[in-house]
Each structure stands twice: as structure tokens, then as C-alpha cells.
Amino acid sequence: MLAVRAGVTDAFTRLFEAWRDPVWRFFRRRVRPPERAEELAQDVFTALLEAAPRYEPRGAFRSYLFGIAYNILLADRRRRHKDHEPLEHDVAATGSDPDAPLLVQRALAQLEPDDREMVMLREYEQLSYQEIADLLGMPLNSVRSRLFRARGRLREILTGGAGLPSPSAEQGT
């Protein structure tokens, strides 16, 4: 991004190639149809290009990039008067279980929107707890505790059994 700001030749092209898929996947998992995800992804890179002259590195570029993407996502949802959307159901699966993606989507759909976003940002976008806290506007401790509970809930849904041990159950007899 600094190279883009400095006007290095093909700097933006290299940046785009490096982050094209992550940004696409970010929107693909959160909006539908695919055309809208593509449009929003393009908006992210357009915003990057326009913000390049005044870019100042304050943290990981990943955090900066997904911060832009998240804001664009929220703006798009406001325009469409939607707080959240049903997740996509026709994506490819990895592994031998073809139903795994669908199960994951259904499990995520049962979480609270903020919890779902938290888990997805951690699992898919690999954002740190602090980055998630900054993005969602939450305290760091809240992010850690809610993330733990969300993962426990997910396990419960996915396994159909008990979730993760509750932190309040520690310090037993």
C-alpha cells in the first residue's frame, strides 16, 4: 500500500492480486448473489485506490483492508435495509463430506449476528482479537469471551451434543 501511495509501477496490481481472493471470499460468505459480492469487492479496491494518497500504516494491512470491506458491507446492508442476510447455500465443500458447508452455514445462521461475525472474522479472515474488537467496536475482553461462547455454541450445533466446557465451571471442587 505504501508502494501504491508512492506511485510505484504495478504496485496496486500486485496488491490486488494478493488480496483479491480474500476480499472476494469475505463478501461471498456474507452476501448474495455472487454478482453483488463481486461488486462490493470491486468497491473495496476502488476505495483502496482512492485512499492511497493519504494512507498511513497504523497496523496490519489486513486489518485495514477488512475494515474497509466491513464498512462497505454495512453500508450496503443499510441501503438494502437489511441487518443480516441468510448465508449462501451453494458453495463448494472441502473434504469428503459434501454436506459440511451446509452444516456450517446452518450452524452459523443460528448464532447472534455479532457472534457470527466475530467467529467468521477470526476463522476466515484471521483477524486478531484486537482487530476484531476495533472493527466491531467492542472491548477486547468481550471479544474473547463471546468468541469462546460462540465457538462452544457452534460445536454444540455441529456435533449435536455438548458444547465446550463453560468457563464458569472451572475452579471446581
Next chain:
Amino acid sequence: MTTNHSTQLEEVMALLDGELPREAAERVRAHVASCAECRRLELELRDVSNRMAAWNVPSAPATLQPRRRSWRIPSRRLMAVAASVTLVVGAGVAWWMLSSPARRDVGAVDTLTIASRAASGQGLARSRSRADEEAAGGLAGGVSGAPAPSARASMAAEQAQGTLLVRTTQLRVVPRDFEAARAELDRIIAKTGGFVGRIVSHGERGNPRVVEATLRIPAPRLDETLAALRALGHVSGETRVGEDVTRQTADLNARLANARTSETRLRELLERRTGDLADVLAVERELARVRHDIESMDAERKSLDQRVTYATVNVTLTEERQAEVDLGPLTLSKRLRNAVVEGWTVAMGLVVGTLLVAVRAMPTLLVLATVALPGVVWFRRRRP
């Protein structure tokens, strides 16, 4: 299920996520290695992550390409400023094109008080040139306007050849100074040896004064008299008619001569008194009729002679004056209406004045913004 260890469960999750500081990570790692519960938790957390990883999204389509604009999108603030400038400039231009001094809306006519003033020199100068244009043209046959020099020369020639003309002129003048023009009129008449055939003055209150005079001016001095009358002010109209009465005069003279001859013969017959009484009475009646004809024709000839000798000038002096409208006391509704009109005029003046100030200030503000912009950009970049 209860646990009995000093490590919080969330720290196990943080360890897996790489969120713990080095010292804390070593502590938790050591604990997990010796704690079955925490090992199980670690496996369960990894299982959740693995399950979530099963939801894979393919790579971006080839149509996803960077959308490079050929022009920079201006900031919202700049667009707002540009929109404001456009609006102000557009309103100012529209106002300038639509406004003109004559379109001042005075609303109720009752508010107007037309000041009384004498005739202005500007109007007179303009009209005088127009009168000069109108003065070109012939004379005979009732053509309006003063005769051209060539026509006047031909008139003199005609008179020399025995042509008898009766000249009548209609002249309307708006004097610069009505009082002075009235006095000058008398001097002109006296100077040219003419006389006033008829003069009427009237001027009702609120109306301009008017003098209508029929002047008899010796024919040879008609032109100079007309020139002097024109000089009194603005000529608003002039009509000159020249009637050729030469044949008429000749016929009249001939008939008069015959009548006189007849009269002479009848008198001779009456003096001889030959014939009976009936004949004498018949001669006396015929003589009386002839005498009557002679006197009538003689009067007609004298009148004609006078008309030829003295040209007739019908001059009208009209005071140029605008009346002062006196409408009396205004009713409450009219006064309210006047107040609304005046208030609206003031409000429009305020709006127009504000727009003018904005239009005048905008170029300066744009220049200042252009000069200050690099400094602002530099300051924002340097801001921690």
C-alpha cells in the same frame, strides 16, 4: 464437568489463536500438556475450526478486476462546495437576466406619486430632430410638414406668375416654458405684422394648460413666423395645406364684373322709366337681386383676398406636465397591500444582496481553498 486448574479455558482458545504473550503462552502450553481437560478442549476447538474450514469459497471470478476510474471522485465536501457555487452562480445569472429597472414591481398604483415637472430638454432635443424629419415634404394638396426650400422657391415663383394660394398651417408645440412661450407668442405676432383671429386658453386643475390660437400672418412672413413658433419648444405635430384659389378668384372676379355690368344696365333702364309699371317693378326686383349678388360676391372676394394675403396658422401650445395624482386618503386594505408590496420588495432585495455577496466572495474562497489545500493534506499526513 468441573475442572481443577489455574488456567482459564479461554486462555486455551487464545493459545490456539496465537493471542497470548510469550510468557503466558508457555505457561498455558505447559498446563495443557499436563491437563486432560484442557487437552480435550484444545481438540474440540480445533474440531470447530476444521469444520468451519469445510466451508470453502472458490477463488474470485475472472471478471473481478480493479475498477480504475479515469477521473478522481471529488470529496463530498468539494462536491458540496461545487454544488453551492453552481447554485449561487446560476441564481445570480438568472436574476441578472430577468431583472431590469422597468420591471420593478410597485404593486398598487396608489403608491405612485407622479412628480410635476416642466418639459425636459432631452425630450425636446429628440423630438426636434424628429420634427425636422417630419418637416421634409411638399406643401400643396394638404401634405404635412414645412415646404422644402425648393418648394418655397416654387411658391414664390407661382405667386409671381399670379398664382393665388391660401395657406393654412396646423402647428402643435409643447413649450419648454409655457409662460414664456405664451408671452413670446404675442411678440411673434406683433413682429410679423399679423393678428390673432381667435385665442382660447384652458387648463383644468390637474391637467396641463393649453392655448389654442388662430393667427393671421402676412403670407410673405409665414415661414419666419412658423420658424419662430417652432422654436418655442417641441413640435408635436405640423400640417400645412396650400389651396390654389387662382381660378376661383378669377371666376369670382368675372362674375362680379358681369354682375356690375348687369347692375349698370338695369339702372339705366330704371332711369329711362320706359314701359309700364310692371316692367319698372320687374327691373327694380332684378336690380335688387343683382345688387345682392354683387355684394355677396364682393364679400367672398374680399375674404378670399384676405386669405391669400394672410396665411392662417392654428397654433396649439400644450404644457408638458404630469399631473400629481391625488387619490385622497388610502383605505386600510390599500395600505396593507402597499405594506405587503414594500415588504416583499425589501425581502427580495435582501435575498439578491446576499446572493451577490456570495457570488463576489466565492472566487476568493476558491482561491484560498486551492492555496490552503496542500497545507491541509500535509498536516493530515503528519498527524500521528
